[in-house]
Structure formats: structure tokens, C-alpha cells
Amino acid sequence: MDVELIAAVRRFNRTVTQRVGALDDGYMARGRPLAQARLLWEIGPDGAEVAALRTRLGLDSGYLSRLLRTLESDGLVTVGPADRAAGDGRVRTATLTAAGRAEWTELDTRSDEFAWSILAPLTASHRGRLVTAMAEVERLLMASMVVVGPCPPADPRARACVRAYARDIARRFDDGYDPALSRPVRDDDLVPPAGVFLLATLDSEPVGCGAVKLHPDAPAEIKRVWVSDTVRGLGLGRRILHELERYAAERGWTAVRLDTNRNLTEAIALYRSAGYREIPPFNDERYAHHWFEKTL
Amino acid sequence: MDVELIAAVRRFNRTVTQRVGALDDGYMARGRPLAQARLLWEIGPDGAEVAALRTRLGLDSGYLSRLLRTLESDGLVTVGPADRAAGDGRVRTATLTAAGRAEWTELDTRSDEFAWSILAPLTASHRGRLVTAMAEVERLLMASMVVVGPCPPADPRARACVRAYARDIARRFDDGYDPALSRPVRDDDLVPPAGVFLLATLDSEPVGCGAVKLHPDAPAEIKRVWVSDTVRGLGLGRRILHELERYAAERGWTAVRLDTNRNLTEAIALYRSAGYREIPPFNDERYAHHWFEKTL
DNA sequence: CCATATACCTGACTTTAGTCAGGCATGTGA
DNA sequence: TCACATGCCTGACTAAAGTCAGGTATATGG
Known part of the structure; x- marks a missing residue:
């Protein structure tokens, strides 16, 4: 403090x-x-x-x-x-x-x-400064009101996030995104003890999510980290990532890994700055260009 | 609006x-x-x-x-x-x-x-941003809570401002400041209808002042514009100046003038940006290097 | 159809906040 | 010294805010 x-x-x-x-x-x-x-x-x-x-x-x-x-x-x-x-x-x-x-x-x-x-x-220029600062305070307060916690992947709010996530990446990937062509994720894998789905809510409205699957005898795998653009740029992605790592670490996993698409540049920057190192492919994900790992 | x-x-x-x-x-x-x-x-x-x-x-x-x-x-x-x-x-x-x-x-x-x-x-960097923005909002809100109004020059708060003003300029002038060597200002000149003394208060604490003397048959003269450094940089000087001009204009004066010391650079910048033009000396003020006039 | 939950309602109640009039002791200017 | 102002107090009051225990009508799952 x-x-x-x-x-x-x-x-x-x-x-x-x-x-x-x-x-x-x-x-x-x-x-x-x-x-x-x-x-x-x-x-x-x-x-x-x-x-x-x-x-x-x-x-x-x-x-x-x-x-x-x-x-x-x-x-x-x-x-x-x-x-x-x-x-x-x-x-x-x-x-x-x-x-x-x-x-x-x-x-x-x-x-x-x-x-x-x-x-x-106030003079005109001070008015501008005040309003700008107010908007900044408001946005950051909003960020601090976001609550991140576990949520069943079948919950409607979780589903809504995953759909928004799919829409987002479909727009950003070079060749669109067809979930059927991607490696499937079963709900059961994201329910304790197999893994967890974290939902980020603001005033109980969903604004972000992330999941981790605790592979037996292998590094945990992080999936579906997504942040609504209403709260993007406020460090929520990093926070979710951190919570997921903590979840895995507390249960004895010593490494986490993930795959990502070359177009998701901010995500890649986030992973790098959070201590992830690029590794050779550990799966055959159709849409992945980069694979990362972090030792916990 | x-x-x-x-x-x-x-x-x-x-x-x-x-x-x-x-x-x-x-x-x-x-x-x-x-x-x-x-x-x-x-x-x-x-x-x-x-x-x-x-x-x-x-x-x-x-x-x-x-x-x-x-x-x-x-x-x-x-x-x-x-x-x-x-x-x-x-x-x-x-x-x-x-x-x-x-x-x-x-x-x-x-x-x-x-x-x-x-x-x-929040992440550390977002914390920093939030606190910075909060401080900015707070300062500007403070500025907007400042009340500027007429006050008898003999009022203790007015006196306190004038003393603070004298201390300030004594520190900044090349050769200090001795009120006895400066052109005197009588209280009566700053009481309506001869002129007015404006006091700026924040929560009824004095934080600035300014005065104007309505010379008969001559431009009004602005004196003793001062802003406490607790609220400096928030446009209060400009506001006081503007109120003084308005006071003179409303009573039929069509020009105001003032003298100032070369070391008071922000004040000089303020006068220039508020539409004042430098003129030849109109008095023999011991501490003045610049004389300004503005047509209302 | 039944048991149970829920959405909204009413009546009875308490606490908190705030106002107003007046009273007492102390201070102040003439 | 007197009249008056001021700082703090008490008593009596009102309004607003909020709580709690039921009650009625409408869902809902079996």
C-alpha cells in the first residue's frame, strides 16, 4: 500500500x-x-x-x-x-x-x-483540461470497479463473452474465424478441477473473460482472454492473465502456455511484457502463428 | 454553454x-x-x-x-x-x-x-495515471470554487492579501520592495465609487486579490493583482483581471492601464495575452519597468 | 394441481436529520 | 454601567429515511 x-x-x-x-x-x-x-x-x-x-x-x-x-x-x-x-x-x-x-x-x-x-x-483551456482529467478519472475508476471471478462457462454472460470474443477475432484474423476449424474447447475443461473460466464484470455486466485448462502432466493452457472495448486500455487483460496464472500456480502448475494469432498485436505485446517467451508450436491450432510459455 | x-x-x-x-x-x-x-x-x-x-x-x-x-x-x-x-x-x-x-x-x-x-x-502504471488525473481534477475543481467579489480594502483578509502581495514582489524585484518608496494607494481610492478592491476566496479563505482605481478623466488604473501560489496556474489571475476591467467598463471607463516590474514575467505575459499594449510611462512608479494599456 | 418462490404492496414502527424558539453566560461598544 | 451581540446550550418539534413483518396476486417446477 x-x-x-x-x-x-x-x-x-x-x-x-x-x-x-x-x-x-x-x-x-x-x-x-x-x-x-x-x-x-x-x-x-x-x-x-x-x-x-x-x-x-x-x-x-x-x-x-x-x-x-x-x-x-x-x-x-x-x-x-x-x-x-x-x-x-x-x-x-x-x-x-x-x-x-x-x-x-x-x-x-x-x-x-x-x-x-x-x-x-474557468477559462476555456482550463475547462478542457478539467473535462479531460474527469474523463480519465472516470475511466480508471470504472476499471477499478471491475470484478474478476470464476464463472461456469455455460453461464449466459460467459457465453456472451465468448461470442463477442469470436466476433472480435473473426474481424481481425486474415482469413476470418470459423470455430469449427479451431481446436475445440469443452466446457468441462474449464470447470474446476480441470480448469477455470474467469468472468470480468462491471456492475454485473460482463466486460471480459479468460480461461485456463490445467492439462495433467503438462503446462496449463490459457484460452479466450478477451476484454470488451468499453474497458480496453485499462489493464484488464493483464489482470485477467495474472489471475489465470495465479489459479494455475496455486494448484501446483509451474508453467502456462498459449497460442495466438499474428494480428493480435496488443495481445502479443501483453504476453511479452508479462514475461512470456516464444516457444515452438505445441499444438496444431489452425489460426495460431505464435506460441508462448511462461514459467510461474 | x-x-x-x-x-x-x-x-x-x-x-x-x-x-x-x-x-x-x-x-x-x-x-x-x-x-x-x-x-x-x-x-x-x-x-x-x-x-x-x-x-x-x-x-x-x-x-x-x-x-x-x-x-x-x-x-x-x-x-x-x-x-x-x-x-x-x-x-x-x-x-x-x-x-x-x-x-x-x-x-x-x-x-x-x-x-x-x-x-x-489497477496496475502500477494505471494507478499513477489515476492519481495524476485525480490531482488535476481536484485542483481545477478548487479553481472553479473560487469566488471573486468586492471587499473593503480594510478587511483583514484584504490586508492579508496585500501583505502577501508585498512579500511576493519583495522577493522577486531586483532591489527588494519598500512600500514607502512606491506610489501610495489610499484605501479610499479602492472603495466605490472611487474604485474597487476584489477579493478571491476559496471556502472563505483569501487566495487572491486585485484592485482598480477609477481616475476621473483618465483611464482606470489596475493595482495589486495577486494570486496565492496554492491556486496559481489555474487562470485566477486572468479572472480577477477580467472582473476589474468589467467593473471599470460598466461604469463608463473606456481604457485601463497599469504598471509592472520586469521580473514579473508571468504577469506581463498575462497582460499581453489579455490584450494589453505597452505604452510610455504614465507615472513615476519607482519599481515599474513596463506600462500597459488596454481599450475596453 | 400443489408447494414454493417471486414481485409488489400495506401498515406499523424506529432512527436519523434537521429546525426553531428561547435561555444562560460571556464579550463588546457606547 | 447598560444594551446588545455572540457562543453554546436545552426542549420541543417535524420531516425524511429506512426497516420489518406480513399479505396478495402471479409465476414455476414437479
């Missing part, structure tokens, strides 16, 4: 949450209790399902119900059955009335004004 | 205050009401005067009293007369007991842990 860095983060938290956060609430509230204002805001002009609101705002079911009743009796919101045909009959959707939409627009305007009240005192 | 910039600020506010702010509160509270935890934190290991706590936390006098009673009855705090000899007998100081200090240390540790929980998932 680096004391300097920690102190800097704490200073930042203090300044930003006290000044920006508190003031923002003030702008939001406009006479109404903050919880109501936030709820109204979160419902938004397109409406939202009650369950979604509950998780997004982290509210108790009963409390949320009561807040909705209040907004309803103020004529700002109507709550009715979800309009999606064949939907779950228990689910209900909250929608803004005309008055509610007007109120929402007012909140939107005030949020704009608040943002502008931060920018207005 | 630039829509792009505003949107960026709003995204930032949303992400950062929701995640960092809310989580931070959680770390702070540890079972205790947030207001109590914050108060305990603010008292700190060295104790604090009740009045200071009131302004720092922005609490109602009665409310703060009650919070202190609660902490007192929990054995965390003692409130006694201010220990400073010959102090104001009404003022009281809150001090942490041993238990209170332990609690404070616990909060401190948790704050460290929280900060580290943000940094930990």
Missing part, C-alpha cells in the same frame, strides 16, 4: 464528494425529498420497471413502493402492469405523467446548470 | 459521486449515524473548537450541540472551555477521549483501506 497514492485518493474523495456531491443533491432536490427526486429522475421519460428501480437505487421494496405511491398521488407517475406482451404479470412499470415529464425535464435542466456552474468560472 | 463539456461533467458527477461518495460514507459510518461519525472525524486527534466544527460541517448550532452530547455520553469526546489562555470564555473545545482517539484511528484506517480498494485492482 503506497502511502502517497492513498493520500492523494483520499484528498480527491474529500474534495469531490463534499463539493460536487453535496451541491448536486441540492440542485436535484428542489423542495422535494431527495429520495423522491432521485426516483423520479431514475424512472426517466421512458419509464422503468419497478424491480429495475429497486436494484438501481438499492432501496427496500416497501420503501420504494411507498415512494411510488407518493409520486403517484402527486400526479407525477403512474404505475401499471408491464406493457410488454406475454410479460411476467407480477412485474409493474412506472411511467411519468405529463407533469412528471415536465418535472424530469426541470431536473435535467438543473443538472446542466450545475455542471455549467463548475465550468463557468 | 458547451453541451459536450456539460455532458462530460455530468457523467463524471454521476459515476464518481455515486460510487466513491456512497461507498465512502459506508466506510465512514461503521454502525454509527453518519453525522456522528463525520463529527468525530472532524474533531480529530488535536481537538477542535465548537465554532470551527459548526462552520466546517455546516451544522445548526443546536444540532451540533446535541451530537456532541451524544458522543460525550458514549465516552468518545469531552467538551470543555477553550484551553488557550485569555481566550474567549464562551468558546468551547471538543477533544477526543482515549476511546474517541481509538475510534478516530479506526476511521482513518478504514479511509485508507477504502482508498486502497480503489487503487488495488
Whole structure:
């Protein structure tokens, strides 16, 4: 734990949450209790399902119900059955009335004004610097909120990642990518104790993955390391790779290896900088041009 | 109002205050009401005067009293007369007991842990980037919180600024600075309608100043533009200058002028870039090497 | 069809936060 | 010395936030 860095983060938290956060609430509230204002805001002009609101705002079911009743009796919101045909009959959707939409627009305007009240005192060039730095902080905070953990390869989110991975490489390989021509990976190989599939999530949305297969009497094999481009460039690939290596190392494997395509230049750079050395082919993967190994 | 910039600020506010702010509160509270935890934190290991706590936390006098009673009855705090000899007998100081200090240390540790929980998932280089960007955001937010407004030149904060200004230039001029040798400025000249003294404050602490004297039948004269080095490089000088020009322009003056020393290179650069042109000497100021004028 | 889970709801409740009026002791300017 | 301001306090109050224990209607798996 680096004391300097920690102190800097704490200073930042203090300044930003006290000044920006508190003031923002003030702008939001406009006479109404903050919880109501936030709820109204979160419902938004397109409406939202009650369950979604509950998780997004982290509210108790009963409390949320009561807040909705209040907004309803103020004529700002109507709550009715979800309009999606064949939907779950228990689910209900909250929608803004005309008055509610007007109120929402007012909140939107005030949020704009608040943002502008931060920018207005600055010169144009300082405004630019502030916004750039804010975007950087935001992206890196996002990266730090990513959670990496094991996940069954059959999980829909895992499947979604693998599909995204296949789409990505199909676009980048010289001759496209046909999974049928590639060496197959069975789900069972990526379930402990045979191996593991790691899923990276941001707010429980999948944003990356990676897998390792613990070959008996051979180096472990790393597969399917993929990072969504929404969080690319933030070190997530390295993190996943590191977790996979750790998984293998903790179970007694002393080396990991992998194959990759010559077009995946950032991946290759990542492997090299993570201590991988190029080795002769250890398999007949149709799409591979480079084979790497690392001693753990 | 630039829509792009505003949107960026709003995204930032949303992400950062929701995640960092809310989580931070959680770390702070540890079972205790947030207001109590914050108060305990603010008292700190060295104790604090009740009045200071009131302004720092922005609490109602009665409310703060009650919070202190609660902490007192929990054995965390003692409130006694201010220990400073010959102090104001009404003022009281809150001090942490041993238990209170332990609690404070616990909060401190948790704050460290929280900060580290943000940094930990990142690689070393991303940590560096995050901290750098955070510092930039913090500094620029600070700049945007600076309030510039008229202030009587006899106000202690104004005096403090002018003293700091004199110290600064004494250090930078080739032959030091003796106010007695410089052209005198009378307070009356910097009080409306003769002129104005502007004070820049951050959290009501003075961080800069500037003055303009509205000479009858002559260009207005700008004096004593100074910015504390805690907020230097953030465009505050330009802002003060601009406000002074506006003051003169609004009252019918069509030109402003000023004199300056050759060693104040940033100031000279500021004047030039703000549209000032060098003119022949218009006074016999002992310490001046350059004279500037700007048509409003 | 039944047992069980889930989504949302209501009623009853507690805690926290915050406000307001007034009171006492101390300080300050005339 | 007096009137008035100020710092801190207490009592009485309100509103907001949040919790908990059920209750009803709708799914879901066998």
C-alpha cells in the first residue's frame, strides 16, 4: 500500500464528494425529498420497471413502493402492469405523467446548470483540461470497479463473452474465424478441477473473460482472454492473465502456455511484457502463428 | 454553454459521486449515524473548537450541540472551555477521549483501506495515471470554487492579501520592495465609487486579490493583482483581471492601464495575452519597468 | 394441481436529520 | 454601567429515511 497514492485518493474523495456531491443533491432536490427526486429522475421519460428501480437505487421494496405511491398521488407517475406482451404479470412499470415529464425535464435542466456552474468560472483551456482529467478519472475508476471471478462457462454472460470474443477475432484474423476449424474447447475443461473460466464484470455486466485448462502432466493452457472495448486500455487483460496464472500456480502448475494469432498485436505485446517467451508450436491450432510459455 | 463539456461533467458527477461518495460514507459510518461519525472525524486527534466544527460541517448550532452530547455520553469526546489562555470564555473545545482517539484511528484506517480498494485492482502504471488525473481534477475543481467579489480594502483578509502581495514582489524585484518608496494607494481610492478592491476566496479563505482605481478623466488604473501560489496556474489571475476591467467598463471607463516590474514575467505575459499594449510611462512608479494599456 | 418462490404492496414502527424558539453566560461598544 | 451581540446550550418539534413483518396476486417446477 503506497502511502502517497492513498493520500492523494483520499484528498480527491474529500474534495469531490463534499463539493460536487453535496451541491448536486441540492440542485436535484428542489423542495422535494431527495429520495423522491432521485426516483423520479431514475424512472426517466421512458419509464422503468419497478424491480429495475429497486436494484438501481438499492432501496427496500416497501420503501420504494411507498415512494411510488407518493409520486403517484402527486400526479407525477403512474404505475401499471408491464406493457410488454406475454410479460411476467407480477412485474409493474412506472411511467411519468405529463407533469412528471415536465418535472424530469426541470431536473435535467438543473443538472446542466450545475455542471455549467463548475465550468463557468474557468477559462476555456482550463475547462478542457478539467473535462479531460474527469474523463480519465472516470475511466480508471470504472476499471477499478471491475470484478474478476470464476464463472461456469455455460453461464449466459460467459457465453456472451465468448461470442463477442469470436466476433472480435473473426474481424481481425486474415482469413476470418470459423470455430469449427479451431481446436475445440469443452466446457468441462474449464470447470474446476480441470480448469477455470474467469468472468470480468462491471456492475454485473460482463466486460471480459479468460480461461485456463490445467492439462495433467503438462503446462496449463490459457484460452479466450478477451476484454470488451468499453474497458480496453485499462489493464484488464493483464489482470485477467495474472489471475489465470495465479489459479494455475496455486494448484501446483509451474508453467502456462498459449497460442495466438499474428494480428493480435496488443495481445502479443501483453504476453511479452508479462514475461512470456516464444516457444515452438505445441499444438496444431489452425489460426495460431505464435506460441508462448511462461514459467510461474 | 458547451453541451459536450456539460455532458462530460455530468457523467463524471454521476459515476464518481455515486460510487466513491456512497461507498465512502459506508466506510465512514461503521454502525454509527453518519453525522456522528463525520463529527468525530472532524474533531480529530488535536481537538477542535465548537465554532470551527459548526462552520466546517455546516451544522445548526443546536444540532451540533446535541451530537456532541451524544458522543460525550458514549465516552468518545469531552467538551470543555477553550484551553488557550485569555481566550474567549464562551468558546468551547471538543477533544477526543482515549476511546474517541481509538475510534478516530479506526476511521482513518478504514479511509485508507477504502482508498486502497480503489487503487488495488489497477496496475502500477494505471494507478499513477489515476492519481495524476485525480490531482488535476481536484485542483481545477478548487479553481472553479473560487469566488471573486468586492471587499473593503480594510478587511483583514484584504490586508492579508496585500501583505502577501508585498512579500511576493519583495522577493522577486531586483532591489527588494519598500512600500514607502512606491506610489501610495489610499484605501479610499479602492472603495466605490472611487474604485474597487476584489477579493478571491476559496471556502472563505483569501487566495487572491486585485484592485482598480477609477481616475476621473483618465483611464482606470489596475493595482495589486495577486494570486496565492496554492491556486496559481489555474487562470485566477486572468479572472480577477477580467472582473476589474468589467467593473471599470460598466461604469463608463473606456481604457485601463497599469504598471509592472520586469521580473514579473508571468504577469506581463498575462497582460499581453489579455490584450494589453505597452505604452510610455504614465507615472513615476519607482519599481515599474513596463506600462500597459488596454481599450475596453 | 400443489408447494414454493417471486414481485409488489400495506401498515406499523424506529432512527436519523434537521429546525426553531428561547435561555444562560460571556464579550463588546457606547 | 447598560444594551446588545455572540457562543453554546436545552426542549420541543417535524420531516425524511429506512426497516420489518406480513399479505396478495402471479409465476414455476414437479
